Amino acid sequence: MLNKIDLLRNQIDILDIDLLNLLKKRLNLVKQIGLIKYKNGLPIYFPEREKKIIELRRKEAEQIGISPDFIEDILSRIINESYLHEKNKIFKNLQPYLSTILIISNNKIGSFFKKMLILTGYNIHYVKEKNLDLNNIHSIFMNIGMIIINVSIPFLRKIIKKLLILPKNCILVDLSPIKQISFEIILPIYKGPVLGLYPLFNIKKKIFLKEFIMYCHGRNKEFYLWFLKQIEIWGIKINNIDIIKHDQYIFFIESLKYFFVLTYTTLLFNNKISLNEIFILSKPIYDLNFFIFKNFFIYDPQLYTNLILKFKNNKESIKKYLNSINNLFFLIKNNKINKIKNIFKNIQNLLINNINN
Template structure:
């Protein structure tokens, strides 16, 4: 029996080596594709192509008696690794002769990722932290600048906005602040040049941006920065165009409410003296995810999260509505109104079905 088992395992080892050889050959082809994409300025991520590949391979897997879900999971890992291989070459530079780009940073990690991507693409970057800027001598920073990317604090913004008149003519100003109803109108009131609002929905701890989303809000003179939007598409970012009001509505549900809930959840854990270790032991992997969110949330600058929660007047009104729904649900639970609670479940279920979110 042991000899037979050993023989079968040896055959598996041989197949594993062949599989690695195939993956190596595939990645070499991917590198060649990356060179072509770079030459012609094609985006690294093409969702239609990826979706079609996975559809075909799942169909073929089913014919061979292999789980389509298993094949889908493997293909996603292979394809994601392929994107990393494509990134080893520089991206096509849309504006070869563009002047220097200035990045002023408060949230260092996210602005540094923009710096990395622009540098990889071949642009000349000047990167400076807001705390190192002498606001009274800022005109020296603006010389020969073609674009400024602002990722600055609320406090610094109040000082900086007064200096916008010193910017070179038609310098592109890109605002990364999370609440656009506050920043963009104030910028447009003072600065007459091209203005673009961007907000990122991606993990800035990554070293690549493909498959990630970014919201784009036109401010003024979009013809001046149309090339930049094309550039970030080449990086693999998915651009969602929204006006300022719609932008802030979605940022509330994606970011602000999430942070507000995390703050409540964490406070409740502390007050009830629940053991984090027992949480991890009793309900993995969900608790692992919860603890990961908590750890990342409280290790970062709290001011960023406070601003996201409190800066918009609409946020405060929506949070009050959110608390009203919690109180209403708490009342239904307390009174054991099970039929009404089930009706809420059914409504949510129908909403998910209508949006193709149930598989």
């Protein structure tokens, strides 16, 4: 019996080697495709192609008696690895003659654009907000083709008049989360092209394929449409959104999240709850809790204050949030089981109808 098991295991070992060789051949083909995409300025990520591959392989797996979910899991891992090989740390540069891109930033978002633009072959000058000398700014504003700004609102008010010395048609890219506030500061004074961007992903990731960046048109979009195309070449999806709707959505994405963390952590503090014990008891969501708490308290409190307070009608929105909590508490307190079930069903229907798999 043992001899038979050894023989079968040897056959498995041979098949494993065959699998490795097949994967190597597949990745070599992927590199060739990546080179063609690079030469023609095509995006790395084609969602329709990936979706079609997975659908076909699922059907074929089912026909031969293999779990479709198992095959999809394997294929998803292979495809993600393929994107890394296809990218090969180089992207088509759509504006090779563009002058220096200046990035003024106070957090990781600016560093993300610095990294991606360098990989694409652009000349980058990166300055942190705290290191920028406003009295000696003329030298770094010379021969600038684009300026990417990700600074605090008070600092933006200080620097805005200095932007008048930028070259004509220099593209200003604003990365601030609250576009109504930043655009109200920028547009009346700076008359060149203005674009608003807001990344919707964790910038610590190694690969940004399938992630999203929202964008708002500010002025003279014909001058910066190439940059939106450049972002797509990186494999990132871009979505246009109206500035008012953008800020309304960001309120729900960011402000209510911070408001919740603030109220939750205040509750823990007032009740002298041990965070270590909560993290231990809440596994496997320890990492998620730690990530939220850690990132919430490492930045300037003014950022969170702005996100919570600076939206129009934000107090009314927070009031609605609190009312919804009170309504849920009333149902729980009075054991309104059927009404609670209806709420769950409504949320399930909302997710089914609005979230793409």
